[in-house]
Amino acid sequence: MASEALAELQRRVSGDPAFAQRLRALEPERFVAEVMRESARLGLDVSEDDLRGSIARGRHAWVMRWIR
């Protein structure tokens, strides 16, 4: 499950189109490191495991669409 900090970051991203656009514009290779930096700047204690776990869950949820 996502940590409270990650959940808060997700809320901010979905409520702020400009912030979302900035993160979406990141190079995929730099994505995790940059999001960690943004989280710290916002005072959110998002761990790298949280973030990578969220990415993995997103991929898993999409793959599971075949089971329908």
Added chain:
Amino acid sequence: MNGWPAGDWFPIGVFREEGRWLVDWCRLGSHRFVEPFFDETVERCLHHPFNLAFRRLTPLDELAENDPGALAPSGFIFHLSRCGSTLVSQSLAASTENLVVSEAAPIDQIVRARRFEAGVRERDQVRRLRAIVAAFGRMRSGPERNFVLKLDAWHALDLPLFERAFPGVPSIFMYRDPLEIMVSHARHFSLFMASLNAPSLLGISLAEAQLMPRAEYHARMLGKICEAVVAHDITPDALVAYDELPAAIEERILPRFGIELTPQAQLNLRNSLERNAKMPQLQFSSDVEEKQREVTTEMRSAFERYVGKPYAELEAIHKRRMRRSTMPAQRPMVLRAAASDRLILREPEAADAEALCDYYQRNAARFAPWDPPRSADVAEHHAWIAARQAQRHSGHPVAFLAFDPASSLLAGVVTLNGFGDLPPSAMIDYTLDANFEGKGYGTEAVSRIVSYAFDTLALELISAYYHPDNFRSGRLLERAGFRVVARPQIVPGLEHLMRPQIVAIRERPRGE
């Protein structure tokens, strides 16, 4: 609060968790739905870790049924699978004014919910379907005016649900000979035939389906859909057969959906029709003969047993339409200016009357010295268009409107008239809008029609008449390869009947 995330988020799935229906959202950004299938658009979005890390889940039942910013559906495309429906959806998606969503999983998940879950009320299903369709209707990058949804093949079993959710929204059902479809499914895996829940459409278990011969399984699925469409009492106008493609797109489907394309969109559509819809690197071509050659005895036997009868009934309904339409609509001819892509010349259509009226009104002062005044009554322009459509030379059109694809403005009018036989000849008339004067548009338009007259109408000679004071016209003709051959003198005493004029001609180049 309408329950939708702000901006450019779109639903990629609907599922049930802990007794609640949830919508899974993903951010589309500035990307459009241009891939042949919804799943491919989502895959593309999910390439970026942002869209995997920052998904949103919201309760489905919190979504409002509509949104003022959402486009209402223009039409629904139902189909029997592997029958040209992707060609139709892709040709529409080629233009930015069309929002086309093709086989979207969230719609399917709502439609199928009732089949897999007891107790889902139809009115809830209708509300959820409206909400999720509205969520897609919001996905506008700017110029979208039309919104077409292509459904999954098995959604034809739920035609009544769609009609209840969207009364008055037109739909079509596309199909082809089921034997050819069976060949296609035997060649390539499809979710339609292979998903774990698919057998339930036939009322059988997955285990039973796995034991069933493939041809029988495919034939039973196709038969089930054909039966549902016939039982729904579908109108002949809603049936589109594969062998009517691609002409049916412009002649039947767009008018049925009330979609009028700009000249640029029309051009995009026609260009896209030259490509294979699912593999755009390949050219589109009919594959009827090729597929018929691959039909096996087993397929034919399964066809006869499970799908032959409802297919024959579909065909009988379709033939009623064919018999009724004694005069099929003619596809308007479109020419492109040879020198560039900046002009499209096409036959006038009834819908052009207003643009034509406006064209003559805004240029009235400029045309006054050379041409008789044109009416400000749109009806008279309608009549002119109807007359030009009826007046063809050897079956070919003789009047063209030149459009600027960038602005969709009517830039000019070029007509051929006064056809003669010895030698085969015609006179050319042309006018050009003030906005396009002095930039070579007139020369391009006239040159294109001259080529058309030589190449398509097989004329030998084209003549043009212009007033000696109309220097621009003289220069335009000179650039288009005409040469002055006469300057008729006014006969004394007949000044009130004659206008001074210069005659220029262009002959077919030797050896052509």
